[in-house]
Amino acid sequence: MSLLTILSIVPVLGGLALYLVPKNDSKKIRSVALAISLIETAISIWVAISFHSGNSGYQFVESHSWIKFIHINYAVGVDGLSLILVLMTTLLTPIVILASWKEGEGGRFSITTYYFLILMLESFGVAIFSATDIFYFYILFEVMLVPVYFLIAGFGHGERVAAATKFLLYGLFGGLVMLVALIGLFYEGINHGVVSFDINQLSQIAIPSTVQNLLFLGFFLAFAIKAPLWPFHTWLPAVAKTATPSTSIMLLGILDKVGTYGALRFCLQLFPHASKTFSFTISIFAIISIIYGAFAAIAQKEIPVLVGWTSISHFGFIILGIFAFTSQGVTGSSFYMFNHAFTTAALFILGGWLTSRRGTSAINEFGGLQRVTPVLGWMLFIAGLSGLALPGLSSFVSEFLVLIGTFTVHPILAIIGTTAIILAALYILLMIQKAVHGELRSENSNISDLNLREKIVMVPVIVAIVFFGFYPKPILHTLNSSTTSVLSHVVNADPAPKAR
C-alpha cells in the first residue's frame, strides 16, 4: 500500500475511533484528535523526506481498478506540486485542532463530531491533492462539501444555515457542471482510443478546439467557484462571517486550494489550447478579483470578513500567476497557495481568539491591544505583514514571483496588480491601527494575553512565514520540476529577455 493511501485513511479511521472515546470527556477527545493529526503530519513528513524532488513525474504511485465497466480507478501519486499541497494540509490540520480547543462546544452536534468532520476534511484534502484519476478527483471534489456544510451549519453562529446552504449550492452547481464536462471528456477520450480517467493518458489526446473550449469552461467554472474568482465569490464573505475560525481555515486554507490546484493541474494539462484561448480573459477576471477584493476588504468592519475578502484578493493573484504560463508565475502561484494557507490561518486564528475574548469581532471595538496583550498584538501584526506581503516574509516571494511572471507576458495587467500592494497595506494597517494601536479602551483592559497552548499554535506558523521568506529553496526546488512539466503542455519556454 502506498504511503499516500495510508495518509488518506489514517484520519478517517482516527475520526471514527473518536466515537469510542466517552462523549463527555472533551479533553480526551481533543487530545486524541490532535494525536491523530500529528501522526498524519509525521507520515506526511516521511513522504516528503523520501520524495525525490528533481523528478518531475508522479511518485508513490498506486492504482487499483474500482468501477471496472467504465474504467474508473483508485489511482494516487504525487509530484512536487501535489506534495507541497499535501504537506500544507497535514501541517495545518494539527494547528487548526490545537487552535480550536473550545470551538466544538456549544454547536448543534457533539464535540466528537466536530473533530470527526475536521479529520474527514483532512483526509479528503490529502486524497484530492494526490488523486491522479479524474473521476476519483471529482468524487472527492463533491464529497468535500459535506463536512464543510455540517461544520458551518452545525457549529457556526449567526445566519449559519443560510451561509452553509449558499456554500453548498454554489459548490454543487460548479461540481455538476464539471461532471458534465467530465463525461464529455471521457467520450472524447473514447473517440481517440483512450478509455480511461487517468490524467496522464487523457492529457495525451488532441481534443478539437471547440470541444476543448467547452470542456475547459465546464472544469474552470467549478474551479473558479471553489477558488473563488470574481464574480463567483459571494459565498465566501457569508461563510467567513458565520463559520468558526477553524472551519474558515480548513475551507479557505485547504479546500479552496482545490480550485486553483485543479485549474493548474487539469485545465492546463488537459486543455492546453483552450487554456491559451481563455488566458487573457481569465487574467482580467483575476485582476478584478485582486483589486475588488482589496477595496472591499478596506470597507469591512469585522476581522473574519476582512480576512475573507483579502483571500479573494489573494486568490486573484494565484489565478493570475497560473494563467501567465511562465515558470515564475506558476511556481509563484503554487507557492502562494502554500503561504496563503498559513497567513490566512494565522489571521483567522488570532481574529477568533480576539472575538472569543471580547465577545465581538468588530474591529472598532478593539484598540490599544499592544498594551494589554503584547504577544497577541505582535502575532497579529506579523500575520498582517504576511498578508500585505512584506519582503522577507514568505508571501512576498510568492506574490513577487506571480507579478514578475505576469509582467513578462502581460505587463499592463501586472502593473495594475502591483498597485494592489498599496491597497493591501491599507487594509492591513487600518485593522492593525484600530485593533492593536491607539488608546486602550476600558472594555479591553481585561483581555488576557495568549496562554501557552495558544503560543504553541502560533509559533510554528510565524516561524514558517519568516523562514520560507528568507529560505524558500526547499519549496521552490520541489515545485520547479513539476511546474515545468505542467507548463510544457501549454508553452515551450518562458519569454526570453528582450535585451541581451
Add this chain to the structure above:
Amino acid sequence: MDISNYLYLSAILFTIGIAGVLIRRNAIIVFMSIELMLNAANLAFVTFSRTNGGLDGQVASFFTMVIAACEVVVGLAIIVTIYRTRRSASVDDASLLKR
C-alpha cells in the same frame, strides 16, 4: 359477439370508477370506486385473453384480484382505524401529513 362491446363496458366501468374517486369524499365509496376500476381492468384483460386465445390475460386478472384483496385488507383496516380515532370517514379530513 363483437369484442368491442366488452371493451366499451370496461371503459365505462373504469370511468365510473375514476369519477367516483374524484367526486366522493367518503373513504369507503372511494374504495369501492377503486375496486370498480380494478375490475374494469380485469374485464379488459379477460376480453383480450379470450380473443387472443392465450391464458396470460386470465392470469393477470387473477393477480389483480389477489392484489385487490390485499388492498381491501390493508385499506379497510386503515379506514376503520381513522374512523375510530377521528370519527370521520371523509378523505379530506385525513390531512395530518399536510402540515
Add this chain to the structure above:
Amino acid sequence: MNNTNLIGLLIALPLFSAGLLLLLGKAANSWGHIFATLISISTFVIGLLEFLAMHKRANENRALTDHLFEWVHVGGLQVDAALLLDQLSIAFVLLITGVGSLIHIYSIAYMEHDHDRRRFFAYLNLFIAAMLLLVLGNSYLNLYVGWEGVGLASYLLIGFWNQRPAYATAARKAFIANRVGDVGLSLAIMIAFTQFGSVTFDGVKAGIPHASSAAILGLGAMLLLAATGKSAQFPLQSWLGDAMAGPTPVSALIHAATMVTAGVYLIVRSNFVFDASSIARTLVVIVGVITLLFGAIIGTAKDDIKKALAASTMSQIGYMVLASGLGPIGYAFAIMHLLTHGFFKAGMFLGAGSVMHGTNDQVDMRKFGNLRKYMPITAITFGLGYLAILGVPPFAGFYSKDKIIATAFNTTGTTGVIIGLAALLGAGITAFYMTRVIVMTFAGKARWEDEVHPHESPALMWIPMAILAIGSISAGFLLSWGGALVNWLAPVVNSTHLAENKDRISPILLTLITLGVVLFGVIWAVIKYREVPESAPEKVSIFTRAARKDLYQDAFNEAVLMKPGNQLVLTVDEIDQKVVDGAVNGVGKMVSGLSFGIRKIQNGYVRSYALVMSVGLLMLLLAVWLVKL
C-alpha cells in the same frame, strides 16, 4: 576571519539583537539598551575594519561580493541572497553604523524615562540591520528586502507612541506613501528582469547597451518613483512632516541622516540607467528642483522645531536628487552632500531633542527663546550644524552644497541657468528658515511657560551631539581633500572622465554670489524675528498661509486621493452586496418564489392528486394516439 564573512555579520548582528530583545520581552528591560548600543558600535567597528581593508586594496579589487545562500531560483529568475560591499556601500555602512551608534548612545539618556526603552532599541537595531541590507544587497531584489525593512522599522518607530491616534495615523501614512514608491521599485525590478533576465546591479548594467530607450526610460522612471516615496520627494513628500511623531532620535537617524536618503542611494546605485537616458535624468532634476524649493518654502512657516527641520531635510534631499540627475560628477556630489548632511542634520535633530528634553517636550519654537544661556553646549553644536547647512566656509555644507549649485549652473543650455538659479534661491531660503529656527530657539527673549525649567542635557546626550558637530565642521573638508570622495567613488559611478562642461561662472564668483544670497536670507530672518509673538500671527500673506498648510499637500491628497478612494471602497462594498451577491440571491429568490407558487398545487386532497394523475394519463393517451395517427 576574512573580510567577506564579516559583511554578513554586519546585518546578522543587529538583526539578531533586535529579535532577541523583542523575544525576551521584559526580561531584557534592564540591559537591552546597553546590549543594542554595543551591537551597533560593533557593526561600526566591523565597517571600519572593512573600510581599512578596502582602502589597502587596489582600486579595481575593492568591491567584494558575498554569496550567502540561494534565495529565489525559478526558471530564468536566479536571485541569490548576496551582498556587495564596494566603495559606494562602504560609505553608507560607515554613515549608518557611525551615526547610528551615536544615536544609540544618545537615546540611552533620551529615552531613559520611557518604560518601553528596550522595545525602542530593538526597533533601532532592526532599522540598522534593514538599512545595511538595503545598501549591501547586490541585486534590486535584495535591496527591496532592506527597502521594506527600513520602511517597517520607520513605521514602528514613528508609531512608537501609537497610543496617540494621530501618531498611529502618521505611521500608517508613512508606510502607505512608501508603498506607493515600492510599486515603482517592484515595477523597476520587473522591467529589469523582462529586459535583461537579471535583477543584479551587474546584470542590469551589462544589459543596458542592448536595451531600447523606452525600456531604459521606464526603468529610470520607476526607480525615480521608488526614490520619491522613500526620500519624501515630490509628489510623495507629504509623509515626512507627520513622521516627526516618532521620538527625536528616530527623526535624526531615520528621517534625516539615513533612511530618507535611500532614494538618493538608489539613483546613484543605478547610475548606469540614468546615464543611458537623458529624459530620465531630466525627470530626476525636475523632482529634485521642485522638492528643494517646496521643502524650503514649507520650512519658513513651521513653528514646530522638528517639522521645520523635517522640511529642511526634504529640501536638502532635493539638492541630492538634483545632483544625482546631473550626470556622473553629480553622483559623487550627491553622495558627498548626503554624508555631510548626515552629520549636520542628525546633529541638529539631536540638538532639537536636547531642547525638548530640557523643556518638557515642548516643540513650539514660539515657546522657546534665549535658550543659549541655559543650554550652551546644545546651542553651540546646533550652531555649528547651522553654519554647515548654510554652506559657510569651511563648514561641511560649503563643500557639498556649493558644488551642487555650481554643477547645476554648469549644465548646458538655459536649463542650467534655471536649475542653477533655483538651487541658489533654495540656498537663500534655507538661510532664512534656519536662521529663523536658531533665532527663535536660542536667541531673543525667553518665552517659555512658568513650569518649564530649561537645563542642559546629560553627557550621554551632548557627547554624540559634539561628535556630530565636529563632523559638521570637518567632514566636507576631509571628503573633498584632493577629490577624495570623488576619486573613491569613481569606479562605481564613472566620475573620472567628466567635467566636460565648462564653468559658466568662475567658481569663486559663484561662491561669493551664493554667500551673498545666504547672507541676505540670514539678515532678513534676523530682522524679522527680533520679536516673536506668543502665537502665530493671523494676518499673513497668502504665501505664508500656504506654507503653513504645507503648500496644501495634505489637502490635495485628501481631495484627490482619499475622498474618492473612500467613496470607491464604499461603492465596491455596496455593489458587491446589491449587484453581485444580489444577482446570486436573486436566482435563489426566483427559485423559491417559483416553488412557492407550485406548492399550492400540493393541497393535501387525495382526489385532486387523483385528478392530476387522471389528466396526466389522458394527456399521455392523447399523445400516443396523436403520434400513432
